Amino acid sequence: xxxxxxxxxxxxxxxxENATMNCSYxxxxxxxxxxxxxxxxxxxxxxxxxxxEREKHSGRLRVTLDTSKKSSSLLITASRAADTASYFxxxxxxxxxTSYGKLTFGQGTILTVHP
Amino acid sequence: DAGITQSxxxxxxxxxxxxTLRCHQTExxxxxxxxxxxxxxxxxxxxxxxxxxxxxxxxVSDGYSVSRSKTEDFLLTLESAxxxxxxxxxxxxxxxxxxxxxxxxxxxxxxxx
Numbered sequence: 001x002x003x004x005x006x007x008x009x010x011x012x013x014x015x016x017e018n019a020t021m022n023c024s025y026x027x028x029x030x031x032x033x034x035x036x037x038x039x040x041x042x043x044x045x046x047x048x049x050x051x052x053e054r055e056k057h058s059g060r061l062r063v064t065l066d067t068s069k070k071s072s073s074l075l076i077t078a079s080r081a082a083d084t085a086s087y088f089x090x091x092x093x094x095x096x097x098t099s100y101g102k103l104t105f106g107q108g109t110i111l112t113v114h115p
Numbered sequence: 116d117a118g119i120t121q122s123x124x125x126x127x128x129x130x131x132x133x134x135t136l137r138c139h140q141t142e143x144x145x146x147x148x149x150x151x152x153x154x155x156x157x158x159x160x161x162x163x164x165x166x167x168x169x170x171x172x173x174x175v176s177d178g179y180s181v182s183r184s185k186t187e188d189f190l191l192t193l194e195s196a197x198x199x200x201x202x203x204x205x206x207x208x209x210x211x212x213x214x215x216x217x218x219x220x221x222x223x224x225x226x227x228x
Contacts, residue, residue, distance in 0.1 A: 030213055042119075042205055042219030043158070088157060092213035099213030100165055101146050102173060105157040 006089060006106040014114050019076040021109040023089030024069075030092045030099055032065055032072050037086045037108070046074070046087075079113045086110050118142050119220040121206050127226045134193040136223050138206030140186075146209040147189040148173075148217065149181065151202040158205065164189055165212065196227045 007022045031050045035043040047063045062075040090103040118141030150158040160173030162181040207217040
Protein backbone atom coordinates (compact mmCIF):
# COMPACT_ATOMS: atom_id res chain seq x y z
CA UNK A 1 0.00 0.00 0.00
CA UNK A 2 1.14 3.55 -0.60
CA UNK A 3 1.95 5.36 2.59
CA UNK A 4 2.64 8.73 1.05
CA UNK A 5 0.12 10.64 -0.95
CA UNK A 6 1.51 13.57 -2.86
CA UNK A 7 -0.17 16.71 -3.94
CA UNK A 8 -0.34 18.07 -6.54
CA UNK A 9 0.23 15.25 -9.03
CA UNK A 10 1.59 17.78 -11.51
CA UNK A 11 2.85 21.34 -11.18
CA UNK A 12 3.81 23.73 -13.96
CA UNK A 13 5.57 27.01 -13.17
CA UNK A 14 7.87 29.63 -14.69
CA UNK A 15 11.56 29.94 -13.93
CA UNK A 16 12.15 32.04 -10.83
CA GLU A 17 8.89 31.04 -9.15
CA ASN A 18 8.70 28.88 -6.05
CA ALA A 19 7.38 25.32 -6.17
CA THR A 20 5.68 23.65 -3.23
CA MET A 21 4.88 19.95 -3.08
CA ASN A 22 3.04 18.21 -0.27
CA CYS A 23 3.14 14.69 1.10
CA SER A 24 0.76 13.06 3.55
CA TYR A 25 1.23 9.72 5.27
CA UNK A 26 -0.79 7.46 7.52
CA UNK A 27 1.35 5.87 10.23
CA UNK A 28 4.13 6.81 12.62
CA UNK A 29 7.47 7.31 10.97
CA UNK A 30 11.15 7.36 11.87
CA UNK A 31 11.97 9.75 9.09
CA UNK A 32 10.70 11.13 5.81
CA UNK A 33 12.85 11.52 2.73
CA UNK A 34 12.49 13.44 -0.51
CA UNK A 35 13.90 12.22 -3.80
CA UNK A 36 14.10 13.63 -7.31
CA UNK A 37 13.91 11.59 -10.51
CA UNK A 38 14.85 12.92 -13.90
CA UNK A 39 13.30 11.22 -16.89
CA UNK A 40 14.87 7.83 -17.57
CA UNK A 41 17.12 7.95 -14.53
CA UNK A 42 17.22 6.62 -11.00
CA UNK A 43 16.13 8.53 -7.93
CA UNK A 44 18.45 11.04 -6.31
CA UNK A 45 18.21 11.75 -2.60
CA UNK A 46 17.45 15.37 -1.65
CA UNK A 47 16.72 15.65 2.06
CA UNK A 48 16.05 13.36 5.03
CA UNK A 49 14.09 14.80 7.95
CA UNK A 50 13.75 12.86 11.17
CA UNK A 51 10.51 12.59 13.12
CA UNK A 52 11.81 14.88 15.85
CA GLU A 53 12.75 17.62 13.38
CA ARG A 54 10.36 20.24 12.05
CA GLU A 55 12.32 21.91 9.27
CA LYS A 56 15.47 21.35 7.21
CA HIS A 57 17.18 23.36 4.53
CA SER A 58 19.55 22.41 1.75
CA GLY A 59 20.45 25.13 -0.72
CA ARG A 60 17.22 26.19 -2.42
CA LEU A 61 15.27 23.36 -0.79
CA ARG A 62 13.23 23.66 2.37
CA VAL A 63 11.42 20.71 3.91
CA THR A 64 8.94 20.88 6.75
CA LEU A 65 7.46 18.03 8.74
CA ASP A 66 4.29 18.14 10.85
CA THR A 67 3.93 14.81 12.62
CA SER A 68 0.65 15.85 14.25
CA LYS A 69 -0.88 16.25 10.78
CA LYS A 70 1.21 13.46 9.28
CA SER A 71 2.33 15.71 6.47
CA SER A 72 5.46 17.18 4.91
CA SER A 73 6.14 19.80 2.29
CA LEU A 74 9.03 20.41 -0.07
CA LEU A 75 9.63 23.99 -1.19
CA ILE A 76 11.97 24.77 -4.06
CA THR A 77 12.75 28.46 -4.22
CA ALA A 78 13.74 30.41 -7.33
CA SER A 79 13.14 27.40 -9.56
CA ARG A 80 15.19 26.70 -12.67
CA ALA A 81 14.45 24.74 -15.82
CA ALA A 82 16.91 22.13 -14.54
CA ASP A 83 14.56 21.47 -11.59
CA THR A 84 12.10 19.85 -14.01
CA ALA A 85 11.71 16.30 -12.68
CA SER A 86 9.45 14.05 -10.63
CA TYR A 87 9.65 14.44 -6.87
CA PHE A 88 8.84 11.66 -4.43
CA UNK A 89 8.43 11.49 -0.71
CA UNK A 90 9.28 8.27 1.08
CA UNK A 91 8.70 7.23 4.67
CA UNK A 92 10.63 4.91 6.94
CA UNK A 93 8.01 3.45 9.22
CA UNK A 94 9.73 0.68 11.14
CA UNK A 95 9.40 1.03 14.90
CA UNK A 96 12.16 0.27 17.32
CA UNK A 97 15.90 0.57 17.09
CA THR A 98 16.67 -1.39 13.92
CA SER A 99 15.49 0.04 10.65
CA TYR A 100 16.13 -1.87 7.49
CA GLY A 101 15.23 1.04 5.25
CA LYS A 102 12.00 -0.43 3.93
CA LEU A 103 10.84 2.81 2.42
CA THR A 104 7.29 3.43 1.28
CA PHE A 105 7.08 5.89 -1.60
CA GLY A 106 4.36 8.24 -2.69
CA GLN A 107 3.27 8.42 -6.30
CA GLY A 108 5.19 11.61 -6.91
CA THR A 109 4.70 15.12 -8.19
CA ILE A 110 5.74 15.95 -11.75
CA LEU A 111 7.29 19.42 -11.76
CA THR A 112 7.76 21.31 -15.00
CA VAL A 113 9.68 24.58 -14.91
CA HIS A 114 9.35 26.66 -18.06
CA PRO A 115 12.29 28.86 -19.11
CA ASP B 116 27.52 9.38 -7.89
CA ALA B 117 27.30 6.18 -5.88
CA GLY B 118 28.85 3.22 -7.69
CA ILE B 119 25.77 1.21 -8.63
CA THR B 120 25.49 -0.66 -11.88
CA GLN B 121 22.36 -2.45 -13.02
CA SER B 122 22.44 -4.97 -15.83
CA UNK B 123 20.95 -5.36 -18.29
CA UNK B 124 19.55 -1.86 -18.80
CA UNK B 125 16.87 -3.11 -21.15
CA UNK B 126 15.41 -6.55 -21.71
CA UNK B 127 12.55 -7.97 -23.70
CA UNK B 128 11.53 -11.53 -23.04
CA UNK B 129 8.57 -13.88 -23.31
CA UNK B 130 6.06 -15.02 -20.73
CA UNK B 131 7.22 -18.09 -18.84
CA UNK B 132 10.96 -17.55 -19.26
CA UNK B 133 13.29 -17.03 -16.30
CA UNK B 134 14.90 -13.62 -15.96
CA THR B 135 17.72 -12.47 -13.71
CA LEU B 136 18.59 -8.84 -13.08
CA ARG B 137 21.89 -7.90 -11.50
CA CYS B 138 22.81 -5.05 -9.22
CA HIS B 139 26.49 -4.42 -8.56
CA GLN B 140 27.83 -1.86 -6.08
CA THR B 141 31.34 -0.63 -5.38
CA GLU B 142 30.48 1.22 -2.14
CA UNK B 143 30.66 -1.75 0.25
CA UNK B 144 27.22 -0.80 1.64
CA UNK B 145 25.49 -3.36 3.80
CA UNK B 146 21.92 -2.77 2.63
CA UNK B 147 20.60 -3.38 -0.87
CA UNK B 148 17.07 -3.12 -2.26
CA UNK B 149 15.04 -4.00 -5.32
CA UNK B 150 12.07 -1.81 -6.28
CA UNK B 151 9.71 -1.78 -9.19
CA UNK B 152 8.23 1.41 -10.61
CA UNK B 153 4.90 1.41 -12.39
CA UNK B 154 2.67 4.30 -13.48
CA UNK B 155 0.25 5.20 -10.73
CA UNK B 156 2.10 3.20 -8.08
CA UNK B 157 5.34 5.03 -7.47
CA UNK B 158 8.13 2.73 -6.30
CA UNK B 159 7.31 -0.46 -4.43
CA UNK B 160 9.79 -2.59 -2.53
CA UNK B 161 10.22 -6.15 -3.82
CA UNK B 162 13.01 -7.59 -1.66
CA UNK B 163 15.86 -6.25 0.38
CA UNK B 164 19.11 -7.48 1.87
CA UNK B 165 20.80 -6.50 5.11
CA UNK B 166 23.97 -8.51 4.58
CA UNK B 167 25.48 -11.41 2.67
CA UNK B 168 22.92 -14.20 2.53
CA UNK B 169 20.48 -12.09 4.62
CA UNK B 170 17.39 -11.17 2.63
CA UNK B 171 13.72 -10.54 3.29
CA UNK B 172 10.51 -9.79 1.46
CA UNK B 173 9.10 -6.40 0.67
CA UNK B 174 5.62 -5.26 -0.27
CA VAL B 175 5.37 -6.98 -3.68
CA SER B 176 7.58 -10.08 -3.45
CA ASP B 177 5.28 -12.69 -5.06
CA GLY B 178 6.89 -14.12 -8.19
CA TYR B 179 10.36 -12.83 -7.31
CA SER B 180 13.37 -14.29 -5.54
CA VAL B 181 16.71 -12.76 -4.64
CA SER B 182 20.20 -13.84 -3.74
CA ARG B 183 23.20 -12.12 -2.25
CA SER B 184 26.33 -14.25 -2.11
CA LYS B 185 28.73 -11.29 -2.06
CA THR B 186 28.50 -7.83 -0.55
CA GLU B 187 28.68 -6.19 -3.95
CA ASP B 188 26.06 -8.19 -5.85
CA PHE B 189 22.30 -8.49 -5.38
CA LEU B 190 20.40 -10.58 -7.92
CA LEU B 191 16.68 -10.43 -8.62
CA THR B 192 15.13 -13.45 -10.36
CA LEU B 193 11.77 -13.84 -11.98
CA GLU B 194 11.42 -17.62 -12.05
CA SER B 195 8.69 -17.60 -14.70
CA ALA B 196 8.06 -14.13 -16.02
CA UNK B 197 4.50 -12.86 -16.46
CA UNK B 198 3.22 -9.81 -18.32
CA UNK B 199 2.30 -8.19 -14.99
CA UNK B 200 6.01 -8.05 -14.20
CA UNK B 201 6.66 -5.68 -17.06
CA UNK B 202 8.09 -2.70 -15.24
CA UNK B 203 11.15 -0.61 -14.55
CA UNK B 204 13.28 -2.18 -11.83
CA UNK B 205 15.55 -0.13 -9.61
CA UNK B 206 18.28 -1.27 -7.29
CA UNK B 207 19.25 0.89 -4.32
CA UNK B 208 21.92 0.73 -1.63
CA UNK B 209 22.24 2.21 1.83
CA UNK B 210 25.09 2.35 4.28
CA UNK B 211 22.98 1.89 7.40
CA UNK B 212 19.41 1.03 6.52
CA UNK B 213 16.57 3.42 7.20
CA UNK B 214 18.59 5.99 9.07
CA UNK B 215 20.47 7.02 5.93
CA UNK B 216 19.48 7.90 2.36
CA UNK B 217 19.33 5.33 -0.36
CA UNK B 218 21.31 5.64 -3.57
CA UNK B 219 19.72 4.34 -6.74
CA UNK B 220 20.93 2.77 -9.94
CA UNK B 221 19.57 3.93 -13.29
CA UNK B 222 17.12 1.08 -13.62
CA UNK B 223 16.36 -1.88 -15.87
CA UNK B 224 13.44 -1.59 -18.24
CA UNK B 225 11.92 -5.06 -18.53
CA UNK B 226 9.22 -5.93 -21.04
CA UNK B 227 7.51 -9.32 -20.94
CA UNK B 228 5.51 -10.18 -24.01
